[in-house]
Amino acid sequence: MSMAIASLGGRLPMQAGRRELALIAVWTALLTVPLWLPLLGGYTALAGRVLVFGLAAMGLNMLLGFTGVLSFGHAAYFGLGAYGAGLTLRYLVHSTPLAMLAGTLLGGLAGTLFGLLIVRRRGVYFAMCTIAFGQLWYYLAYSWNSFTGGFDGLRDFQREAINLGPFTLHIEDGGTVFYFFLLAIFAVAVAVMGVVLRSPFGRTLLAIRENERRARFLGIPVERHIWLSFSISCFFTALAGTLYALLNNFADPLTLHYSLSGYFVVMTVIGGMRTFWGPLLGAAVFVVLQDYISSMTVNWMSFVGATFMLVVLFFPRGLLGTLRRRVQV
Amino acid sequence: MTQLILFNVTNGLIIGAFYVLMALGLSLILNLSNVINFAHGNFLALGGYLAFTLSPTLGYWGALLVSPFLTALIGLAVERLMIRRIYNRDPVYSLLLTFGLAFVMQDAARYIWGPNGLPMGLPAVLAQPITSDLFFITYYRIFMVTVVIVAVVGLFAFLRYTRVGLRIRAGTFDLETVSTLGVNVRHLRTFNFALGCLLAGLSGVLAAGQIGLNPNMGDELLMPSFIAIIVGGVGSLIGTLFGGLLIGMAAALTTVVYPSASEAVIYAILMAVLLIRPRGLVGEEGMLS
Numbered sequence: 286m287s288m289a290i291a292s293l294g295g296r297l298p299m300q301a302g303r304r305e306l307a308l309i310a311v312w313t314a315l316l317t318v319p320l321w322l323p324l325l326g327g328y329t330a331l332a333g334r335v336l337v338f339g340l341a342a343m344g345l346n347m348l349l350g351f352t353g354v355l356s357f358g359h360a361a362y363f364g365l366g367a368y369g370a371g372l373t374l375r376y377l378v379h380s381t382p383l384a385m386l387a388g389t390l391l392g393g394l395a396g397t398l399f400g401l402l403i404v405r406r407r408g409v410y411f412a413m414c415t416i417a418f419g420q421l422w423y424y425l426a427y428s429w430n431s432f433t434g435g436f437d438g439l440r441d442f443q444r445e446a447i448n449l450g451p452f453t454l455h456i457e458d459g460g461t462v463f464y465f466f467l468l469a470i471f472a473v474a475v476a477v478m479g480v481v482l483r484s485p486f487g488r489t490l491l492a493i494r495e496n497e498r499r500a501r502f503l504g505i506p507v508e509r510h511i512w513l514s515f516s517i518s519c520f521f522t523a524l525a526g527t528l529y530a531l532l533n534n535f536a537d538p539l540t541l542h543y544s545l546s547g548y549f550v551v552m553t554v555i556g557g558m559r560t561f562w563g564p565l566l567g568a569a570v571f572v573v574l575q576d577y578i579s580s581m582t583v584n585w586m587s588f589v590g591a592t593f594m595l596v597v598l599f600f601p602r603g604l605l606g607t608l609r610r611r612v613q614v
Numbered sequence: 615m616t617q618l619i620l621f622n623v624t625n626g627l628i629i630g631a632f633y634v635l636m637a638l639g640l641s642l643i644l645n646l647s648n649v650i651n652f653a654h655g656n657f658l659a660l661g662g663y664l665a666f667t668l669s670p671t672l673g674y675w676g677a678l679l680v681s682p683f684l685t686a687l688i689g690l691a692v693e694r695l696m697i698r699r700i701y702n703r704d705p706v707y708s709l710l711l712t713f714g715l716a717f718v719m720q721d722a723a724r725y726i727w728g729p730n731g732l733p734m735g736l737p738a739v740l741a742q743p744i745t746s747d748l749f750f751i752t753y754y755r756i757f758m759v760t761v762v763i764v765a766v767v768g769l770f771a772f773l774r775y776t777r778v779g780l781r782i783r784a785g786t787f788d789l790e791t792v793s794t795l796g797v798n799v800r801h802l803r804t805f806n807f808a809l810g811c812l813l814a815g816l817s818g819v820l821a822a823g824q825i826g827l828n829p830n831m832g833d834e835l836l837m838p839s840f841i842a843i844i845v846g847g848v849g850s851l852i853g854t855l856f857g858g859l860l861i862g863m864a865a866a867l868t869t870v871v872y873p874s875a876s877e878a879v880i881y882a883i884l885m886a887v888l889l890i891r892p893r894g895l896v897g898e899e900g901m902l903s
Contacts, residue, residue, distance in 0.1 A: 355706050402888045409650050409705045410848050414888065417840045421881040428874060543837075547713045554710060584725060590717025597711045598699060 303612075311562055315468055319461045329464045330532070331576065335569045336471045337528045342552040342564030343478060344521025349550070350558040351482055352514040353494030357412045358419030359549050362519040364541030365392035365422060366526025368433065371536040374442035381445050381456065385470075385527040392523025395422075397516040404512045416543050423541040438537030442530075456531075467528055474524055479561070481517065490514050522549075551593055557603030566604055621750050622866045628755055628824070630862020631762040632817055634855055636832075637839035637846075638769065639813035641854040644843065645786040646806045647701060652712040653692075654839070655832020656719035657811045661685040661818025662827050663727050666734055674737050682815035689811025693804050701803070723829040734822035758820050765816060766855065769809075773851070782806055786849060838862075841880055845887045847897015856895055 318332045345359045369388030374380075377387075403414045426433045433439055444463075447454040456463045481487055493500045493507055501507050530536045539545065548571065556567025574592065579585040596603075602610065636658060643651050651657075664681035672680060692715065700707045740754040773779035781802055785792045793799040814832075821831060838861055846857025861880045868879040887894060 349706065355704075355709070357709055402885070402892070405892060409644065409648055409709070412705060412709060413650060413840055413844060413848075417837065417844060417884055418881075420837045421878075421884075424877045424881070428877065547710070550706060550710060551713075554706065558706070584721055586717045586721035587725075590714040590721065593710050593714030593717070594696065597707045597714070598696065601703065601707060 307562065311565070312472075315471075318468075319464060329460060331572065333464055333467050333532050335565070335572050336467050337525050337532060338549070338552060338572060339565035339568035340471050340474055340528070341522045341525035342549045342556075342568050343475065343561075344518045344525060345549045346553045346558065346564045347478060347482065347490075347521065348514050348518040349553055350560070350563070351487065351494065352490040352511060353497075354511055354515065355408070355412045355550075356415045356515065356518070356546075357550060358415030358417075358543065358546050359519070359522050360541055360543060360545035361415075361419035361422045362392040362396045362522045363526035363529065363545065363549075364426070364536070364538075365395050366523030367530040367536040367540045368426060368439060369523070370527035370530040371439045371442050372433075374445070374530075375439065379445050381447050381531065384444075385524070385531070388527035388530065389520060389524045392526055393516065393520035396519025396523070397512075400512045400515040400519070404508045404515070416546070419541070419543055419546060423538055423543075426538045426541055433538075436538060438535055440535055443534050444531040463532075467532070470524070470528060474521060478521060482561070486510070486513070547593075551596070553603075554601070555596055555603050557605030557607070557609070560603070560605040560609065563603055563605040570604070617748075619870055620748070622870045623863075624751055624755065625869070626863040626866025627759060627859075628862075629866060630859040631759055632821060632835055633838050633842050633862050634766065634858035635762055635813050635817040635820075636835045637842040637854045637858045638766065638851060639810035639817075640839055641843050641848075641851055642782070642813075643807055643810040645849055645851075646782060646789070647697070647803050648705065649697060649701075649708040650705075650712065650840075651810065652709065652836070653716040653719055654810070654814050655830075655836040656716050656723070657685055657689060657814035658818040658821065658832035658835065659723055659827070659829060660688065660719065661815025662734070662822035662831060663723060663818075664815070665819040665822060666727070666732060666827055669735065674735070678819050681819055682812050685815025685818070686808040686812035689814075690804060690808040693807040697807065698800065698803065720829050727827070727829070729829060732827040734827060736823050740823075754823055758824065761816070761820060765813065769813070770851070778802070778805065838865075838880060841884050845883055845894060847894025850894070850896045853894055853896035860895075 315336075319329060322329060322332055341359065341363050345356065348354050348356055366388040369391035370384040371388075373384040373387040378384075399418055403411060403418075406414055427436055429435070444457055446457050447466075454462065454466060456466045482490075489500070489505055489510055492503075492505065493510055497507060526540065529540065552567035552571045553564045554567065555570050556565065557563030575585070575589065578588045582588070600607070636654065639657075640651055640654050643649055643654075661681050661684075664684050665677040668681055669677040696711060696715070697708070700711055736754055740757055741752060743749045743752050744756070745751075773783055781792060781797050785797075785799065785802060785806075789799060792802075817835075818832070821835075825831065839858070842857035842861055843854050844857070845861060846853030846855065861883055864879050864883060865876045868876045
């Protein structure tokens with residue numbers, strides 16, 4: 286595991302070089318999406334979905350991969366973010382930044398409060414609590430018809446152009462401008478996440494993941510750290526949720542359902558749980574695969590389910606995890 | 615009003631009975647193998663569908679008897695082929711595996727038996743109400759509750775008085791020691807998984823007679839079963855039993871007063887338990903942690 290820690294911090298000169306190379310590759314790919322994606326027959330909305338799910342899964346991975354705590358209910362915070370943004374735009378103010386702020390706060394604070402209740406649980410017990418609590422919001426959105434639109438989802442709201450004084454960001458049209466808006470938010474969020482994970486706080490999370498008992502003996506308040514990690518991770522996922530609502534001008538109860546939580550976990554595992562960029566890669570694989578399979582066959586559930594099982598049984602390290610192992614050996 | 619209350623108490627008892635049967639199976643697997651079986655609702659549906667397919671040849675009673683055991687057999691195969699490979703890994707893998715399995719099983723049921731609901735025929739004796747006053751209490755409802763009681767008593771007797779049952783209970787607390795004492799833990803876990811699926815299959819046959827069959831009939835029972843386990847206390851089967859009955863009854867009685875809150879009250883109980891008594895009503899501190 287010392288390898289994992291070193292590559293995160295990038296102290297060793299050889300690994301620092303590789304890390305910068307990876308960073309350049311990731312950002313070049315993301316920045317040039319509008320140039321090459323149309324050539325592959327894709328469309329920019331697809332790339333937007335990859336960014337949004339990628340951010341949500343990276344948020345989850347802070348908890349799952351870097352703290353070693355399993356949440357199987359992160360769709361709740363994603364969905365709360367989406368509904369928070371949607372409800373704000375529909376009922377309160379026609380402002381995209383305020384809607385994003387409201388959604389992020391709603392999802393993040395819900396996670397922070399719930400985290401207090403369950404920080405003492407571990408392993409599958411923790412996971413089970415997160416699943417059960419997550420479904421509460423699904424039922425709420427599902428049954429509070431007059432306010433949330435019920436099963437049909439929340440419609441009748443639009444992302445608004447952002448006025449920055451001298452010039453205006455016309456994100457309401459979608460297309461390239463909106464993609465770069467998403468990418469900018471993504472970049473800021475990911476930068477913050479990187480800073481948090483590389484801070485002493487982030488290193489302490491790794492220590493808890495590797496040996497909780499030892500961390501406790503060293504005087505680290507383990508529960509408080511897990512709670513903070515859960516809370517921060519919920520804020521990132523909620524932010525991703527608000528972007529999802531803006532992307533579709535729509536929020537539906539399925540964004541709160543535990544299936545989506547499962548998808549986030551799958552994205553993380555496919556990409557590589559203990560790697561920083563893994564979840565983004567996993568999200569790309571997942572989104573493209575789901576898009577492709579659901580256009581090919583009505584039995585897409587079997588294919589998706591079988592993919593999950595195959596990944597678990599034969600490919601548990603994920604793409605980047607396997608790659609890193611190769612390079613090191 | 616009395617009739618309304620009585621109606622909902624009966625409903626609560628029946629819903630609670632389903633939660634109990636489903637949650638006991640989940641709980642057995644969780645306690646011994648540390649696996650949350652997301653596909654448990656699909657084993658329930660499988661039990662129901664098998665009974666539907668078998669009843670023309672075996673008759674209702676034959677199907678009622680045979681299909682839970684067939685479900686258990688399929689559960690046994692699933693455990694041997696897949697689940698057992700991930701016992702010693704991070705819990706995230708067992709969750710993903712059964713999550714994927716649930717998708718495949720649901721799609722398979724839709725493919726084989728069709729996406730639309732199917733009715734499950736009942737013997738004429740069971741289909742009629744006991745009196746015209748209490749029209750909602752059919753013989754079938756009494757029969758269901760009786761079967762569940764017999765199954766639960768049977769399960770607890772099995773765990774209490776047989777050698778295998780003793781090992782399962784011991785394994786819940788310390789599987790390593792049980793293994794050192796010469797018990798084949800691999801077989802024990804396989805058997806235990808099949809036993810959990812047996813209970814799911816039985817609830818499936820019973821549920822089919824009440825609500826009919828559809829590919830995702832088990833999904834609605836899955837979440838309340840999780841909550842029943844947490845409320846009762848992870849690691850305790852008695853707790854699961856009480857948890858299931860409690861939330862079934864609470865949901866049904868809320869229906870009398872304020873129908874749209876019947877789902878919410880289950881989650882309110884969950885929150886209250888996590889807040890006031892995190893280990894659950896009869897659970898022990900530190901289980902599965």
